[in-house]
Amino acid sequence: MLKVTPYLELDSEAKHLIDHTSGKTIGLTFSESAILTYLLSTPDVICGKEVLLEQGWPDRVVAATSLTQCISTLRKKLEPYPEVQLKTIARRGYQVHVSARPDTKVSQVKDSDSIETARWHVSLVVKVAGVLMLLLVIGIGWFNSDHYSVIEETSQWHADKHIPLNIGGTLASARLIYPDGVNELQSDMWQKHIAPETNLVDGVDKFNAFALTDGSHYSFAACPYGEQGTCPGEHLINITAIDLKPASLNMSQFIPLTDKMESRIRYNRILIPNNQVYEPDPLADDDVTPQLIEHNYHGDVYFPVANELLVRADLSISLVFEGDSTGKFYSSTCITDEDCLTTPIKYKVRGQFKLYQQTINDMSVDVFKVIVSQKDLIKPDTVSSSAMHFYREIRKHNIRDEELYYYRIYKDDKTAVWIVPLMGSIVAWTKYERVEL
Known part of the structure; x- marks a missing residue:
C-alpha cells in the first residue's frame, strides 16, 4: 500500500x-x-x-x-x-x-x-x-x-542582445533571440557559415535582420530595405545552419541559385481546400463580403552544409480566424535540394490556434498556440544524403508533438517574421498575402 x-x-x-x-x-x-x-x-x-x-x-x-x-x-x-x-x-x-x-x-x-x-x-x-x-x-x-x-513557454526566450551580421558586404545589426541555457551566442556562430571572400552581393545596401538559436540550429532572417527604408518583401534571405562546421556559403552564387530554386513549382501557395469559393452574382453589387479569409505567410529557408547540396524548405503558414483570437491553423513544408535529387519531403500540420499577445524583453510578439489535429508526413521516393537529416528530424517531431507554438515577432503590411517549430526552432522572414475565398 x-x-x-x-x-x-x-x-x-x-x-x-x-x-x-x-x-x-x-x-x-x-x-x-x-x-x-x-x-x-x-x-x-x-x-x-x-x-x-x-x-x-x-x-x-x-x-x-x-x-x-x-x-x-x-x-x-x-x-x-x-x-x-x-x-x-x-x-x-x-x-x-x-x-x-x-x-x-x-x-x-x-x-x-x-x-x-x-x-x-x-x-x-x-x-x-x-x-x-x-x-x-x-x-x-x-x-x-x-x-x-x-506565458511559461514564452518566458524561456530572450531578445536582449544584438549581433553584427555581414551580408553581401554590408554590415548591420541583427536582433538575437535565444532560449534559457544557451551560451554560444558569439556572432561568428552565424557569420562563419558565409565564406568571407565570396560575400559580395549587388543591391544589398541596407537590411534589417533577426538571428535565432535554439542551441542546435543557428538561423537568421534578413530583408533588404526598399526605397522607403521598409521591407518590400523581395529577395528575403533565410539561412539556417544545422552543422557547426563552416558551410562556406558563396553568397555571390547563393542569390542567383535561390532565384532558380524558387522559380520551380511551389507546393505551398494556397493551403486551404478551395471548396468554398464564392461565385459572385453578376446582377448583385460588387461589394460582397468573402465567405472565408486566409492569411497566408510564405518563405523559403535554406540550409547550407559544407560539401553538400543546398537544401531548401518551401514554408507556408495559413490562418483562418473564427473569432478575435481563435481559428484554424494550416502549415506546410516542402523540402528539396538544389539538383532536385530529393523528391519533395512534404510535411503538413493542421489544427486549432489561439492567439496571445506576449513580450520577449521589450519586443511585442504574437504567440499562436496550436492544438494539432492532423499531421501528414509524405515519404519521398528518393532522399539525397543532403536531405536525409531533415527527413529524420521531421519524422521524429511528427510522432511526438501534439501542441506547437508559433511566434510572430515582426509584421508589416507585406511581410512577417516567424519563429517556426521546424526540427527545433528556426527564424524565417515571410511574405504576407490575404486571400479571400
Missing part, C-alpha cells in the same frame, strides 16, 4: 485507490496504476514523457497520445481529492504534488469521537478550508490553463 494522503491509499497490486473516509475504491488500469505509482514515488519531481511511457507501457511502443489520455483519465479519478495535484509541465513532462488537508478530515479517520470536541471550531475551519479550497481550485485551473502554458 502506498499512502497518498492520511485517508487515501494506492494499492498498486490490486490496481485501485482506497478512500478510507467513505470506504469506496476507485479502479485503475495497469497503465494508470503504474504511472501514478511512479509519480507518487518521486513527489514534486518532473517526470519526462519518455520515462512515463516506459512505466505505463513496458516493452511496448505506443503513441504519445496514449500518455495524454491516461493522464487525463487519472485527473478525473483524482478530482474528489484536490490536494493531489497532477500537473502538466510544458515541454518537460508531468509532476505530482500532494498538499496539506484540513485536519478535521484526518480526525474523522483516526478518532470519530474527537469530532464532538472539535465542533466548537468547525465553523471557522470550514470557512478557512472553503477559502483555501477555492484558492486551490483557482490555482490549479490557472497553472493548467492555456494562458499559463503560453
